Amino acid sequence: MNDTITYLETLSNAHGVSGAETQVRRVIRSLVQEHVDGVEVDAVGNLITWKSGTGSSRLRVLVAAHMDEVGFMVVGHTNDGALRFETVGGIPARILPGLTVLVGPDALPGVIGIRAIHRLKERKSTNQVPQVSDLAIDVGARDREEAQRLAPVGTTAVFATRFRQTDASCIGKAFDDRAGCATLVSLLHAPRFPFDLFGVFTVQEEVGLRGAQVASYRIKPDAGVTLEGTLADDLPKEDSDVSPTTALGQGPAITVMDRSYITPPRLLQHFTQVAEREGLPYQFKQPGIGGTDSGGIHRAGKGVPTITVAVPCRYIHSPASILRKHDLNAWGQLVDAALRSLTPDVLTPQLSE
Template sequence: MVREFDLFRELTETSGAPGYEDRIRTVVRREFEGVVDVVRTDAMGNVVGTVEGRRDPEYEVAVAAHMDEIGFMVRHVTDDGFLQVDPLGGWDPRVLRAQRVTVHAADGDRPGVIGSPPPHTLDEEDLEAEDAVEDVYIDMGIDPAAVTDQVATGDLVTVDQRTERVGSTITGKAIDNRVSLYAMLQAAKMVDPAVTVHFAATVQEEVGLRGARALGVDLDPDLAIAVDTTVANDVPQVGDEADYVTELGEGAAIKLKDSSVITNPKVHRRLRRIAETEELPYQIEVLPSGGTDTGGFQQSAGAKPVGAISVPTRYLHTPTEVVRETDVTAVVDLLAAFLDAEDGENDYTL
């Protein structure tokens, strides 16, 4: 079971589109209080909580989990009072029909819906047309004049969804990547590291790993570990098991590659050894596409050894992402065990 479900729910239900992670940043800073030795925020909005090493403070490890969720930015308000939007992150437009959303206006949040015309009124050409984010219209249910008064170009929009337990899983929006943010915060509360650990809640990952790249200029870690979600395609729609990437219930995923990084072999082998020693369930992740903050750190901080631990997640980048509770716990425990075991003496050079 997830140990602090109320915190998990708060993290996932709180809004925070790329570049506008203010609300989630407040939660992270609150959770760092009394846990880390120093907290700082940079000009991009990355939050870093540092725990000084009790034995070798000069050796530094960075752990990154991004705060942002995919969302939208208002690009136009029509004369009829409907909002048109640009995507912030990788939306699959097929999942956007008939969704409830929250419009984050300057003077407060406003509800809205992404409408979908009923099939009774659509001709064959309309029914066969491919969806596109550019075709999304948000209906706020108020007079056009009121929409113009309340909403402006540049306002943010996020999906409105509750986080709930469903059997042995948890479903909700923004599980990518708030589940990993949760895992990092939990691990920070558990560890007593021999080396200095920087717990970094990063921004703008969904639009190009931007926060991690900027943070890698300020931090100069000897080792970097990212925590993120990964694909779990163990569903009926995917017939070939080779395309599953990971499966729910099989434990933490230890990443070997994605499209942004090939993790250091010595790092991922050590993660496997620790998982086996601690009798923690794990699986190997080979992700054909998609990137994480691991790649961002390696690109900006130079030739650093990097690794990544992932949370297997079904239905990524939809409003109903799903994780298994036992996998979340395995990720927390593996990250904490890895950090506690790091003594600065491991040679990760190849």
């Protein structure tokens, strides 16, 4: 587990908003290239690795984790040198005022501020949550020309958060899905699997599962597994009868159904039986929430049986998330064990079903 946490720290500190994953891709490539049989980057930016199996199975299995994180993109400049921006991926505007960000490949520091206070006063109350259009990134530029030079339109920005850890937890940005990337790196470092393994670090998941669909069409896998950092909303609620989507400390979360995909029952049963056999904790993610790369993977060719297994993270899509090391460790163990016992029978429905 210590290696996975080291990978997570490096990847969490890297910058890679959707569509600008270059830095993350370089880090991952350096971590895996000595442990796989091949590495390449496809036309959309996915990092595709492959590792031949031991020969006891003819399956082709795709394991995916997305490199991109939510963040910001510069879309314009004001006369006084501020950067107008749009969010990339789902970030609530209410958390943004006063946050520090890092802009562009040189990590230029900036602060998100209210750019037009008079517009707020025109509303019913200045206590209302500002919209993104009310905000701008201040990088200290003196005028429009300097702002354009420092951060041209299309420049991306990320939360200025550094990774930290306690005895039990990890804290940092972009655990959705650098946690998945770190765990996939560890899987690629492990001994060979019975089947040919394709470890795919995908792009643009946060804006539409785009990289996963491209990769799956190319690889034509027999099965897919998506590794994800998922929402844990296990904090106190007004309605005590409402179950959390997932909870920290209860093991990895297996998706039964979300907005992009429904897991095949046989694959779901396989992962839960392996968890129980190995004595590993697990939980089910509450159905109907969000979507993952599984929604893109399963559409390829004649269809791909796919499952999402995630590590619960509080405060995803914000400046800092928190996860439990216990969950991270159990997650890696479950995925490894379930993959090593995966057979064609698990993937093929019987005519009687």
